[in-house]
Amino acid sequence: MISSLLLGGSLFAAPAMAQPLAAQADEPAATDPAEDEGEGIVVTGSRIVRADLETSSPVNVIGAEEIAFRQPNSTEELLRDLPSARPSLGSQVNNGGNGSATVDLRGLGANRTLVILDGRRVTPFGLDGIVNLNVVPVALLERVDVVTGGASSVYGADAVAGVVNFITKRDFSGLALNANYGIAEEGDGARWRADVLMGANLDDGRGNAVLGISYSKRDAVLATSRDVSAVPISSTTGLPSASTLTVPSLFRSLLKSASNPNGLPTNGSGAIYDPSIGMFRAATAADVATTNEGNYMQTPLESINAYASARYEVTDNIEFYASAMFSRNTTQLALNSTGTFSNTYALPLNNPYLTDAARSQLCAAAGISVANCAAAASATGGPSSAGYRTVTIMPSRRFSEYGYRYNTNESTMFQVQGGVRGDITSTLKFDLSAQYGETSQNQLRENWGSNSRVAQALLAYRNASGTPVCQDTSNGCVPLNIFGGLGTITPEMLGFVGLDSLVRRLTTLTVVTGSISGDLFGAASPFASNPIAFAIGAEYRDNTAKATPDMPAQIQGEVLGTGARTPPDFGQYDVKEVFGELIAPLVEDSFIKSATLEAGIRLSDYSTTGSSVTWKVGGALEPVDGFKLRAMYQVAVRSPNIQELYQSPVRALGSLTVDPCAGASPSAPSSLCYATGAPAGSYGSIPATSGQITLSTQGNPNLDVERARTWTVGGVFTPRFLPGFSATVDWFRIRISDLISSVTQDDVLNGCYSTALNPAQTPNAFCALIERNPVTGTLLTDGGAAGVAISSSNLGRMGTAGVDLGLRYNFDLADVFGGDPGNLSFAFNGTWLDYYWTQATPNTITRECSGRYSTGCTLARPTWRWNLRSTYAKGPFALSLMWSHLSAVDFEPIAPAAGTVPLTTPQAGSTAATYNGVLPQFRHVGAYDYFDVNLDFDVSEQFGITLLVENLFDKQPPQLGSSVAGTAHNNGNTMPMLYDAIGRSYTVSARLKF
Structure with missing residues (x-):
């Protein structure tokens, strides 16, 4: 009922107890993870099946009521504001996205967060082994359990930061229909979702079958529809960013003349072709200014999900079970129109579109x-x-x-699982299961164009009749006019140079698992009534992934604007594991309330990295009723994924704040610019590149495992003198050594060019990783030069620490006012980030990113994030307010010296160079507070409606410019993954149950 709102926990750090959450309406409460062996249940973070189980790891619970309040179109929306998670890929990522939505616990990387469904692994989306949250069926969700601080000994690799367990409804009987519609106040960004859930009990309760089908759609929001993102702003000048693409053409080559021996233009922007005078002139700011046309601030999504599960007790002690899921998602990313992107071409001086005046300039x-x-x-x-x-x-x-340009990704995922479980004895249970899944992707780049055909179409002349013709007409070549204004490139020209490109990807996952759990042959502590519980088991996993691009995609620079080729890749690994777990009640209701010891171990043998061990030990102490202390120490091991091991060499586009060698007054000495590939005589005239840079990456088959050590220490407080109140406080610390990492572009550029990190200003190991464009001297290359080389190794390390705080207070107002005035409840969940640092190699700086953002730290990490939900409920009515807080953040300064941790913030008066030239107005974001209000009403036992207003006060995002936090994270001059760029929006939903 509505009066039980928040009873199951609303983004609240609840104690990890095997107690079912309050169910809505007449639905039975779900256990975790949908395994109910008589009285035995399984808690997220453990494989032991027993009714009295409590674990020592903190668990955040997003309950069914909170899911109903949020009305999400995808599960990514449920986790986006979780304080213990860092926003990752999702609907706010356009350039730099891949069509998936992911979760990143503790900000340690989505590849270190394991996503499971009912305790089972989910088939990954791509070669990096990360799960796409869009495949999780929202319609069937009972709740979401989030274990932070590591869970590798229980679930295996990928759980270094923790595990997110999506738990589906179990034993559902009847029919439920749900639908919602949401729209931004600006009138765009519409969202729809419709669900059908049906289930039936079989044979007097011996079995159950349930089927859920969900359809959702999310419309795009264009960057040009919001003030903050209408025009790309330079973070170093505060002015509209210069574009590398213009209409008419901008020429980067230097045009010489007698009066200007260094060439045109003198302003370094380039020479623009002016059709009105038929010649080149120096480009002005008006010529190169552009907009964010075509870019999305919210990417569109269309999704169909289906999930079915069934179980049947063939005997009193044996149950067969099965599940199947299917998901089809279509996402789209978009960018402004394609073009020549400063690629190098040969132009005949008899080109039919070249005027005499322009030809003379080129000859000169x-x-x-x-x-x-x-x-x-x-x-x-x-x-x-x-x-x-x-x-x-x-x-x-x-x-x-x-x-x-469009980048459309159609992905189809299916997964089937079957197993048998039951009783060996009255205290021992077994579970044997197998699963197989596939994810296939078709990534279509539409309207991108062919570089080789542009080159061919420029090699043209006028025939005897004066008609423009190509030198090579074997494939229907049409000469291309790049000198005119808008409209001079005809549909016939585009028909020839146009190109769509397709990349296919396929991942598979096979898992076979068997386990035995229960009491340890009746063994018990003399001070405890419950026996020691254990679980032992074995698991085999096989993971394959491959990418099959078409031929144009495999050729460096052939697909215009990609900045990188997409090579064919394939990788496979398998792992054999055995695991064991023990929970021993030491004292129960004796001289103290309780004391429990917990331990676990997993032995793994990877086909790629060999043998490794991960383990945990911890416990809980409850000296008196209502006051419990808990602690857990875990040693986690993560083996590299297929992409980290086998990715072929790739060149991609990144975001660059300032090129130290560019402009009329470079900050780097000429000797280092020339040593890193700038052509002779170019110093002082190397152009800027619209905040873009070429990055070269590749996998490393020699990578080994990375190792993490995790502490969580805290307490759970439920004082008897304050009924309805509970609190959890947990300190966490995670240290990762042998980190699989790459140097960042900032590490390389600062390591070479910064006087603080290279005081001798001589070529060093970092300079050797830089290879500039041999024609322009820029870091934006078109084929030959590598730009900045980024390589992976096990030389890195990472660390983070902080405190999670959860408070809940739920009380009946009748205790104060009498009568039946209703119920009032509060649920607070917050995380204080003490530090987050990373070091890519021993030769790079130790970067402290707590409370900071930059192209090195990427998305901002506020030191404080918290949510407070306050709910008033009376009978069928509930009114709820969610208050979300983000503390202030600052732009990361350049490190004063290698190895400094934490980095100290420069004092007032520090030069702009300390901040890579970023202007003061873009170096700080104050604290942000968002408010969402929700009204819920049960019209009858079968029908209810919900009204939701998000960003109630229409808080606008900070204006930060276009190059302060990396391409994926710094979208539309802000960081929309963290700060709402859509504005106030409204959602109405209805639910019907039979």
Whole structure:
């Protein structure tokens, strides 16, 4: 009933007890993870089946009532605001996304968070082994359990930071229909979801079958529809960011003349072709300014999910069970129109669209005499023609006529599981199961264009009748006009240079698990009535993943605007494991209330990294009723995933705040710029690149496991003198050694060019990782040069610590006022981040990112995050307010010296160079508070409605510019994964049960 709202915990750090949450309406309460052997249950964080089980690990619980309040379209929305989690890929990530939604506990990386469904693994989305949250069926969710601080000894690798266990409804009988519709106050970003849930008990309760089907759709929100993101703003100038693509073309090559021997333009932006005068002129700010047209602030999603489960007791002691899930998701990312992206091309001087004046400028820049230039203009064909000559150009022409670029990802996932479980004796239980799943992806890049066809279409001339023709007409080539204004690139031209590209990916997961659990042959402590509980078992897992791109995608630079090729990749590993777990009640209701010891161990043998051991030991002490202390120490081991091991060399685009070698007054010395590949004579005229950089990465098959040590120490307080109140406090500390990590681009650039980190200003190991564009000197390359090389190793380390705090108070107002005034409840869940630091290699700085953001720290990590839900309920009515708080954050300064941890914030008056040139107004974000209000009403026992207003006061996101936190995280001049960029929105939902 509504009066039980929040009883199951609303984002509240609840004690890990095997007590079912309060069920809604007439649904039975769900146990975890949907395994109910008579009186035995399983708690998230343990494999032991026993009714009296309590574990020593803290568990955050998102209950059924909270799920109903949130009205999520996907499970990612449930976890986005969880204080113990860091926002990861999701609907707010456009450029840098891959169509999935992920969760990142403690900010240690989504690859260190294990996502399971009813205690079972879920088939990964891609080669990195990470689960796409969009496949989890919202309609069937009973609750979500989140164990932070490590769970590798129980569930295996990937659980270094913890585990998220989505628990589905069990023993559901009847029919339930749910639907919701939401829209932003701006009138866009609409969201729909409709669910059908049906179930039936079989053979007088000996079995049950349940089926849930859900359809959801989320519309896009364009960046240009919000003030904060309408135009990309430079974080270093505060002005609209210059574009590398313009209409007409911008030429990056330096154009020389007698009065300007260093070439045009003198402002370093490039030379723009002006159709009105038929020649090149120096580009102005108005020429290169652009908008965020086509970019999404909220990416669209269409999803169909189906989940079915069934169980049947063939005898009183044996039960067969099975489940199957299917998910089909279509997501889309979008960018402004494609173009030539400053690629290098050969342009014949007899090109049919080249004017005499522009040709003369090009000849002068290339040092071609007037006579030879005239002869080249008169050539009547290709290379065999008399006088034929080409010049090298670097045009930046946006193909606005083509429309926006799209990256559409269609993924289909299915997974089936079957098993048998039952009693060996009255105190021993067994469980044997197998599962298989596949995720297939079709990633389609639409309207991106072909680099080789652009090169072919530029090699054109006028035939005897004056018609533009290509030198090579074997494939229907149409000459391309890059010199005119909007509309001069015709549909026929686009038909030739246009290109869509497809990448297929397939991952598979096979798991076979068997376990025995129960009492340890009746052994018990002399001071406890309950015997020692144990679980032992074995597991086999096989994981494969492959990427199969089409041929254009495999060629570096062929697909315009990708910045990276997509090579064919394949990898496989399998692992054999045995595990054991023990929970021993030492004292029960004796000279103290209770004392419990807990231990576990898992021995793993990976086909890639060999043998490893992970284990845990902990316990709980309750000296008096209502006051419990708990602690857990865990040694976790994570083996590298397929992408980390086997990824082929790839060049991708990253975000760059300032290039130390660019501009008229570079901060780096010329010697280092030239040592890292800048062409001779380019110092002082290397152009900026719209905040972009080329990064080169690849896997490392020699990677070994990484090792983590985790402490959690805390207490649970339920004082008898304050009925309805409970509190949990847990300190956590996680240290990871042999970290699988890569140096960041900031590590490399600062390590080479910064006087603080390279005081001798001589080429060093970091400079060796930099390879500039040999033509322009920029870090944005088009094929040959690597940009900044990022390599993986086990040389890194990482650490984080903080405190989780949970408070709950639930009381009946009748105790104060008498009568029946209703119920009032409060649920607080917060995390204080003491520190978060990482060091990629012993030669790089130790970066402290607590309370900071940057391209090195990426998304901001507030030191305080908390949620407070307050709910008033009376009969069928409930009114609830959620208050979410984010503490202030600052831009990360450059480290004063290698190995300093934590980094000290520079004092007032520090130079802009200390902040990589980022302006003061973009270096700080004050504290943010958001409020959501929810009204819930049960019209009848069968029908109820909910109204939700999110971001009640329409709090606007901070304006930070376009290059302060990395490409994926710094979208639309802000960080929309953390700060709401959509604005106030409304959702109405209805539910019907029979």
